[in-house]
Amino acid sequence: MPSDLDLLIDFYQWEKQRLLLSIEENKMDQDYLAVDHHYNELGHIQRELDCLLELKDSNYPKIKRLESEIAFFSKKEEPYVGFSEVYAPSLEKAKSELKKLKGEKPKTPSEETQIVDEALFSLLEDKIKGFTIYLGVEMDFLIDFIKKGSNQIMLSIKVSDENDARHLKQSGLLNNLGLIYDDTTRSLVHLFHLFPNKNILPIKETIARIVVGTKRFLRTKGTIYLKVTP
CATH class of the missing domain: 1.20.58 (Methane Monooxygenase Hydroxylase; Chain G, domain 1)
Structure with missing residues (x-):
């Protein structure tokens, strides 16, 4: 498959x-x-x-x-x-x-994918309050995930201001991901509705495209780090 x-x-x-x-x-x-x-x-x-x-x-x-x-x-x-x-x-x-x-056998991202899957399902089942994905060892670019409502997950990316958000979307090839600037939190946000089937594939696809889109813009190696909010 x-x-x-x-x-x-x-x-x-x-x-x-x-x-x-x-x-x-x-x-x-x-x-x-x-x-x-x-x-x-x-x-x-x-x-x-x-x-x-x-x-x-x-x-x-x-x-x-x-x-x-x-x-x-x-x-x-x-x-x-x-x-x-x-x-x-x-x-x-x-x-x-x-x-x-x-x-040479290419390195596959299966281990990282499994970790993200577990974190998403744990969030949906209220086992954790949220989690953060960091891109690169410097950990200065991060994606936060929290649960909103019974079957909703909010993705957010911290930015400096609206101009920074616009620059990131254009330079990071993120324009078509449905990310919206939230002035209150100074973040790019996207709310995923997972009712009724709890399909996490759209979230995983968005994560992959953010990692891919910002990879060269941020000059990271594509390695992600995940930290759970208990």
Whole structure:
């Protein structure tokens, strides 16, 4: 059964293919404004997809870089004597490193996912008052969770002010997560309604996208830390 992260990756890969097909159709129709719009959207989708793939496998950026190097060296022609002596070692080195990386088993986020699941269900069952997820060892970026009502969970992210909230949403690719600025608490908040099935998947998807979206913005390694409020 695919994980939540795999489902997100599949969605973004499908979106990428849809945009590529749309771009080709726009080119045939000579609709260059639409081409430009779809290229901008494609860049946004690719950045999020790259973050997701890196979250799934920490070696992804290295694999992507090595594949680019191999493609670059493979296309080179020999314009002068000694050319192969310059590029051949680099090409072979890149191929060797790529083979080694692809042979390694990627680290999966299953343990972190299980911890978050347990915390969410404990919150719903009133076993705890809330919990906090920290992104990175500095613990200066955090996501708070508290129960509101019988089947509601409130997610909140502390910010300095409304401008800081707007900047975080834009730079962290969080615009479409339904986060609203609350002036009273100076936080970005989202209230999840879990009645009647107590489906926590929307919360987990939002957490994953916040982690992914802020990963490069905050320059964190994607490792999360969870602290329970008893």
